[in-house]
Amino acid sequence: MLKIDLHVHTSELSLCGKSPAADMIESAIAHDLDALVLTDHDRLQPPARLQALKQRYAPFRIYGGVEVTVGSEHVLVLGIQDRALEAGDWRYPELHRFVRARGGFMALAHPFRYQNTIEVDIERYPPDALEGYSWNTPLRYIEQISALAQRLGIPLLADSDAHHVERFGFYYNRVHGRPPDEQALLEALRAGDFSCIAPDCVEAPQTTPVAAR
Template sequence: MRFFKYIIMNIDLHIHSKEYSLCGVSTIEEQIEAAIAAGLDAVAFSNHDRLVPRERMNELHRQYAPFKIFSGIEVTVQGGEHILVIGLYDPALEGGKWEYPALHRHVRKHGGFMVLNHPFRFNSTIEIDYRRFPPDAIEAYSTNILSSLTPKIMQVAQEINVPVVSNSDAHVKKDVGRHYNMLEGTPTTDKELVDALKSGQFTPHFN
């Protein structure tokens, strides 16, 4: 077990809401309130190929402070894999028309953080060139990842030397709080969150 020296932020980087994901069931407020009730300190909304508008994010920040709400997006790349992008609020990411190498270069250029979400969920292989274009992390624990797949995912992460994360991928409020990450520090901006994640000072947790 890892022992932390600093203040810990319990954060889920992969949550959906019905307003911005067609498959979402719970509202953005319901998801936030479920996260607070579960003891989380922060979430990142990562809807399918769609950002939460800045005006809405500002409203939520005012409404739920000191709880932290970060911006993310789950980008569907050609081949069908889902790539979580954190810390890069860019409308160019919307629409689901990216090829993975181009997305990788774009996020690297602009200082975001990339996670390969729930690999092997839809296919028996990973449909991107993750060796040539490694993500910053791989999602190994989630409500949408079978526990039997986790060892296989861990092998991929070890092969390319990247950490793993644990996110709920919650589309409904009952799933919020089941998976999250224990992050050292208390980032308040998207850039601070990216810096904290890139430092690797976090541990995946699940209930």
């Protein structure tokens, strides 16, 4: 089992971040997580810094990702270390093709946070998952988000979207087994081989993903 938070910000790279990466990692460890993904807004962790953090906190796992701004929506992208993701002017179909071509993982972050509609075409270009539970995902929309995930045949995620150290340990994903590397982790996430952990919902609703697109 691997307990992982896939949506974490740092004060070094996100203007809205309140705590530095080291403090965020130490808080995640203190809350009994096994891994996290650093996903700052339109910024990837510099490779040298990411490697230094991995070495400092091993065996705790640290992965580098990014939260890409697409108009009024935000998309988590994991498994790709390409500075093109930092452009800040992505259109969703192009981002979808970019991630698919490189074997990455993408999830729509906090659906319905800013409006009561989804402003990208996820019906035509389905992501790998929807973030169903987080501090910034409106709970009143969970039934709608769950139904949408069911219709698309993709899983729900539970992530903290933490911007400071007090936010850990409430929302995370419990991956079945212990994937040996990042690629295996992404495959487990695509396959829905995990459980969502969220307040008042120990086992969040999950779907059986469709075959790989």
